Amino acid sequence: MTSNKIKGNPVQKVISYLLAILLLLLVLIPFITALVSSFKTADDFYGNSYTLWPSDWRIENYLDAWNFAAFGTFLKNSIVCAVVVTICSTIISSFAAFGFARLHFFGRDVIFYIFIMTQGIPFVVLFIPTYLLMNNLGLVNTLAGLILPLISFPMGTFLMRQTMLSIPIDYEYAAMIDGCNRFQMFFKVFLPMVNNTVMALAIFTFMGSWNNYIWPLVIISDQKLYTLPIGLTLYTVQSSMGRRPEWSVIMAAALLSVLPIMIVYCFASRRFMEGIALGGLKA
Template sequence: MNTTVLRKDSSAPAEPVPAGPAAEHRARGGAAAATGRIALYALLIVVALGVLLPFVWMLISSVKDDRDVFTVPIQWIPDEFKWGNFTSIWTRVPFAAYLGNSFFLSVVITFLQVLTGSFAAYGFAKMRFPGRDLLFTGYIATIAVPWQAYMVPQYVIMQKLGLVNSYTSLILLQAFGAFGVFLMRQFYLTIPDEISEAARLDGLSEYGIWARIVLPLSKPALASLALLTFVNTWNDYMGPFIYLTDNRLWTVQLGLRAFIGQYDAESAMIMTGSVLSVVPVLAVFLLGQRYFVRGIATTGVKG
């Protein structure tokens, strides 16, 4: 079969040109690439469904009767939806207070970690002083030290300061983070030093350069750090468990664990509380996912 294609030439009229083996090879390569993309997307969809399946089961179980939660096989569509579970849980335990406490701690700690992390990272990335790299290496090395190794000394210090059973202890211990400094420093290294040098020549102080130039350029990295810190603080269980003894100060994780211990037979209500504890984190991630993906993608380009 004699197949021809048209070649477009600006200086001559189009003439039929025989299609050789190269064109057929390119066509086969394009078809193979398209098939590969379809297979990849299908695999990603299967993996995503596998990851989301437990959350879907939890959501459906939150509107079931207790006896229908752990049925075998799983009943994906309940005979009757118990929407009242989402209203009665607020009267069983002070769930609204738990959510408010978690939100307060998460917002305050996130703000402080972003502030201190970005400020320290500016010094390590854009300022020159003796021992800078050695100090940064030593500070980042603390990430490798497990929290259990210094958990007891921290508690002794907070106890001697009289800060146990207060939010101040958690805020002071989590207001600084080596990971945040590392993340922000790697992003700052992608900002040309010429911008800071020009600002210094114009008479801008280091504080001014950080606040007026570097921070506005670092929104993706700031959003990434804020999102990661918020989620970690919201899901933190051991910290509040160790330092908070008053029920009025409990976070949602402590409140949910106490609810499970008190109403361990009411599986549907436990699922309802779990769904309510996940909703704030999901909302924060959906609002900041665009900046989060951009910040992770651009962090670490230059080291």
């Protein structure tokens, strides 16, 4: 009764809605500002008074952003890296999670907790040893050297393991009675039942790889291999040459770079939320 009264309290509802609107504005205002600014002219930025609304809507800024500094090449490199990292990381995390959740072997839980603890080590600490390893393998300044250290995602394994632990053991017994081996059990029983979590993991991994800046900056020096986060820095090169940066073009390039992530999330948002919810069902 008390719980229902609290949930139905109009004052709390109004406060909740106001807080939600405030948080939404805090997120949307920078994005809307960047969107509007991407259509501005140079005079709007460097005039005597700042104007939020463009005096003249300049769509050509997006064409300039695409043609400047090989944007298409940066986009292709980002797509290749993000797709390969997402596929490899999702497969590895799924197999590892199945082993930690459903296979019984000596030291399983200890190995799992040590594996998860590595997530707490900042990647910056691992830069030098990882770079030396890639150098010894001859993978410095290659897309393979950029991709390889990113395909292991401990939190992805944790998320998948939690979901697989929530599946009743009766399904496992039924699969064994039907003559399924471990691989068949994984592909035919468990993987279809955790497809929402797989989708959530894939989106997490894709976004992390797409937005990765530090590691590509360390491992890549050839401009033809730049990904979008690194390539976008070239748009500010005018300031180092004594020229005024074209902020409208920079804004347009930044918005073009986040467009693929927005498209992916819009099409998979429902499964993403369901997968996150399922990932915390059982400890």
